[in-house]
């Protein structure tokens with residue numbers, strides 16, 4: 001049995017839970033972090049000295065933190081050869097896109113755009129800073145647009161770990177109140193993700209509890 005510490009409104013927890021859902025694994029998830037607290041206790045810090053979520057324990061295994069590392073663990077342990085190939089070149093091609101999504105897209109979206117729009121009171125919002133961040137993000141999404149114009153998924157023709165790292169950001173990207181450029185291939189890819197039951201359950205989750213009014 002997997003145990004996950006992390007509130008379902010955390011984007012990193014959502015990536016992890018989506019992966020668990022895609023694999024059909026049994027889990028227990030505990031609401032920890034943000035308004036739920038519990039991530040500054042000695043017991044939690046003994047599992048993750050950063051005090052961040054998610055943390056995963058697989059059976060009697062060690063506590064694992066850093067979402068990218070946890071996803072690779074799950075992929076290696078439970079993923080099939082299309083999701084996480086055993087061949088090093090094929091796997092690294094997927095890992096490259098997964099890392100790109102984690103570093104370039106998530107860092108370009110979560111704090112600079114999502115936090116400024118949802119986790120900042122409207123009266124305090126800095127419109128020029130939001131516009132600049134959206135423009136920076138658009139440059140990244142344009143790379144995804146090109147890739148998705150000729151491939152069904154981010155790293156090729158199969159659903160892989162790269163799609164988990166990239167796709168989980170798109171629900172919020174398409175849902176929040178910002179001006180979005182036309183990116184038809186990314187939009188169609190997102191539409192296809194919304195048909196996946198695990199995506200609907202774990203990613204298309206209300207973020208209203210995070211909103212600052």
Ligand SMILES: N[C@@H](CCC(=O)N[C@@H](CS)C(=O)NCC(=O)O)C(=O)O
Nearest residue numbers: 010011012033034052053066067068
């Ligand atoms: N690099 C870490 C970042 C983890 C992180 O910052 N998690 C956020 C939620 S997405 C967190 O724990 N925030 C504090 C809180 O929820 O109280 C990872 O990828 O797992």
